[in-house]
Amino acid sequence: MNNDISVIINKIRPQLIADRRTIHQNPELSFQEFRTMEYICNRLDELGISYRKEIAGTGVLAEVHGKMPGKCLLIRADMDALALDEKNETPYSSQNQGVMHACGHDAHTAILLNTCEVLSSLKERWCGTIKFAFQPGEETTGGAEPMIREGILENPKVDACIALHMDTDLNTGTIRVKEGAMYASPDDFAITIKGKGGHGAEPQNAIDPIVIAAHIITQLQTVVGRNVDPFEEAVVTIGSIHAGHATNIIPDTAELQGTARAFTNEMRNMLSERIQSIVKNTCLAHGADYDYRFVKLFPPLSNNAEIAKGIYESAIRCLGEENCIWGGRPTMAGEDFAYFSQEVPSGIFKLGCRNESRNITAPLHNPYFDIDEASLEHGVAIFTDFALHYLEEPR
Ligand SMILES: [Zn+2]
Ligand SMILES: [Zn+2]
Structure with a gap:
């Protein structure tokens, strides 16, 4: 020195x-x-x-x-x-x-x-x-x-x-x-799946947001696996899931929250768009509605x-x-x-x-x-x- x-x-x-x-x-x-x-x-x-x-x-x-x-x-x-x-x-x-x-x-x-x-x-x-x-x-x-x-x-x-x-x-x-x-950019996102509640014994009369949530979570695993260049890095994690409170009731909604992380602004935007597309189209396929919020934190x-x-x-x-x-x-x-x-x-x-x-x-x-x-x-x-x-x- x-x-x-x-x-x-x-x-x-x-x-x-x-x-x-x-x-x-x-x-x-x-x-x-x-x-x-x-x-x-x-x-x-x-x-x-x-x-x-x-x-x-x-x-x-x-x-x-x-x-x-x-x-x-x-x-x-x-x-x-x-x-x-x-x-x-x-x-x-x-x-x-x-x-x-x-x-x-x-x-x-x-x-x-x-x-x-x-x-x-x-x-x-x-x-x-x-x-x-x-x-x-x-x-x-x-x-x-x-x-x-x-x-x-x-x-x-x-x-x-x-x-x-x-x-x-x-x-x-x-x-x-x-x-x-x-x-990385430590962005957050929140998803609300809006189904239709009902009796657990009569799923035909309900739109089950829990099943839709399960599909969405599984598909979100493909965002990094199938959309990101293997030589680049990104993370999508669901850290919170809340739906229902009883064994025999299909709830109205399911809430998911997670974090999406990237090293470039382009990657960040791609993650947000892909997550939204999966949420939107999975909900559409099941007749549910949704809210989606991607909260950009730090770049x-x-x-x-x-x-x-x-x-x-x-x-x-x-x-x-x-x-x-x-x-x-x-x-x-x-x-x-x-x-x-x-x-x-x-x-x-x-x-x-x-x-x-x-x-x-x-x-x-x-x-x-x-x-x-x-x-x-x-x-x-x-x-x-x-x-x-x-x-x-x-x-
Ligand atoms: Zn710290
Ligand atoms: Zn610190």
């Missing part, structure tokens, strides 16, 4: 860990990150860094300027926690029962706060502007899109965005990044090749080539950093925080999830190195 970066990191290490622990102990659900927002603002006040708050409700945008005009880089961290009871017993366990930072967003926020501090102390070494976006609501409907709508990519116009996500599949001291698909997240390469090179300088993985598989989960990636060249990387010797292995969204805090400074170092290189030249 660049020598002066490591000197600064040695200085901020205690604060970095303290930030993470304070935020971890005080988790808040999506769009309710009021105390988290205040914590961020207080820290920025201490550092004398200017910011705008209450963007998209609880979001914060800090801005730091370099020694002369240049490009504009945005670094983003999400702030929200999950509705989950933490089962870890640590000095910094959640003090807000039923809410837990089980996706590492506490770490993301702490890393960004400290990156902000480091880069503002190195102002003389870079040109242009860095925006630090603390974003609410990633786990639900997403705070990225409303923050963008409130103008965080404008004035000055942002040229590139970067972010990271903690990953307990990767050992501490390692990272993974790639160009292209990183996260697919694709890393820009140049930005991804830049992150990879920074990571190599910070952690050594043997600890940086280029490539690998994308994940079928969603990530609303995708909205940034649709607007400007963007890159997100996975930051390893697994430590088997300390039993830190639980996956994301698990009540035992924790991070090896030694990974925090790797995030700060890579963000800092990337910014110093990306903003090296004046415009």
